[in-house]
Amino acid sequence: MNIDEIQENIIQSFDEIEDWMDKYQLLIDMGNSLSPLDEQYKKPQHLIEGCQSRVWIHASYKEGKVYFEAESDTVIVKGLVYLLLKIFSGRTPDEILKADLYFIERIGLKEHLSPTRANGFTAMLKQMRNYALAFKLS
Amino acid sequence: MESKFDVASVRKQFPILEQKVYGQPLVYLDNAATTQKPRSVVKRIEDAYFGQNANVHRAVHLLSQQATEAHEAARVEVQHFINAAESDEIIFTRGTTESINLVAFSFGEAFCREGDEILISSMEHHSNIVPWQMLCERKKMHLKVIPIDDNGCLLFDEYAKLLSPKVKLLAITHVSNVLGVENPLRQMIELAHSQGIPVLVDGAQAVAHMSVDVQALDADFYAFSSHKIFGPTGVGVLYAKRNLLEQMPPYQGGGEMIDQVHFEKTTYNKIPFKFEAGTPDFIGTAALAEALRFVEEIGLDKIAEHEKQLLDYALEKLNQVKGFQLIGKIPERHAIVPFLLKGIHSYDVGLLLDKLGIAVRTGSHCAQPLLERLGMDTCVRASFAFYNTTEDIDRLQAALNRIGNMFN
Helix, strand or coil, X not given: CCHHHHHHHHHHHHHCCCCHXXXXXXXXXXXXXCCCCCHHHCCHHHEEECCCCEEEEEEEEECCEEEEXXXXXXXXXXXXXXXXXXXXXXXXXXXXXXXXXXXHHHCCCHHHHCCCCCCCXXXXXXXXXXXXXXXXXX | CCCCCXXXXXXXXXXXXXXEECCEECEECECCCCCCCCHHHHHHHHHHHHHCCCCCCCCCCHHHHHHHHHHHHHXXXXXXXXXXXXXXXXXXXXXXXXXXXXXXXXXXXXXXXXXXXXXXXXXXXHHHCHHHHHHHHHHCCEEEEECECCCCCECHHHHHHHCCCCEEEEEEXXXXXXXXXXCCHHHHHHHHHHCCCCEEEECCCXXXXXXXXXXXXXXXXXXXXXXXXXXXXXXXXXXXXXXXXXXXXXXXXXXXXXXXXXXXXXXXXXXXXXXXXXXXXXXXXXXXHHHHHHHHHHCHHHHHHHHHHHHHHHHHHHCCCCCEEECCCCCCECCEEEEEECCECXXXXXXXXXXXXXXXXXECCCCHHHHHHCCCCCEEEEECCCCCCHHHHHHHHHHXXXXXXXXX
């Protein structure tokens, strides 16, 4: 599946749910299913600091593809991390850099993209693209 | 007429409380961050802009005279509200933060030298920390911090030990913005004064919840914000004793604060104008006066009683919530319930409460050193005003129960 097909799948699974709290329940379940990040990567150089929550992210590059591992201290942000990894991990730098991430708005979680410092989500997206660019140029 | 506090009729004065968010009636429990405005305050702003707008203290025309009278009447209203000795001791600023910065600059210039100390406490808002750090850096001084116990109560004996001739000022919050704990100001100020040390009180979290008498407290400076007492944003108050104000240099230069301006030498206006450079927010100050009248009409004793009942009810109900952990076991708490839900990040709690129509604050509440001292990064804070009801608490309790179940 390409990036847009995965986005459509995600949108569909959220669209099937009507109640807001149930949408968040799905996000929480996704967050809880995210594998924990290896402790060695939970260091300041991998940290994206938000005002209220923190995200750690680690990227590696194998055979032309970027692999991400990440974790957050809040379960809801972890759910968002889970979705981003599903979309981006294992993609080529070009796929990541060209991707138009529309799913967040479509599933009604746009507030997480606000430029406030409340969570590290927007910064995490930027950081993933930075990694992709760095690997592409390396 | 004998008036009984009737929360339902009071709420009618706050149209914002009638709205729904995410399809749920709004429960607003973020009053320590900012309060909602009654109709009379917003009407005052509208009336002023549509009928009375002209710059103050300058022109001879009628509109300017009316605007000036309203602005100066607001000063008198504030004077009476906190029982200052005279209205010249009331300086209008943009908020508590600016009031404290003004003192940190002007008091610092007049009274502080290298090696001197400023004393604050561990429970201060960043606004009552950073201006003093800046002063200390500018003057090569030292910032000393009064410790608190594990519950968040100030350690009075430790405070007494920190007082010395080097201390030039004690800057202390009246009520903690995170814990709601009230500091023993009378005893603290008496002790500071016995050693000749003046005291600044950050009253941001106190004025909307209790009757404040700056003369009875014998505070040398008292700062608060209009927006936390049902008035407009962008207006603040600094009360200061006349003798101190007269010895302090101006904070900012410009119009209004001058007496005579010549390129060789400028002389400054008398207080309070010496500290009010530029056109003041004269419409905001008139609206603040309206807010203070609104509070006085209800009566701070009735407000305090209602909020105490709400607080007791909240603690009883919330303690029944699985995993509810109240932060700080303190004897005298004002209108604030800080808490954690065991095993759930406060960001997640706040976000889901929002989806259930309940506005609270999460995070470090601009008091990182305090949270660090209590061993946490963030917490959830529910804070009340007189328009909150026991139904609001019931909604909060039900929502927390529901959220707790989502994570198990």
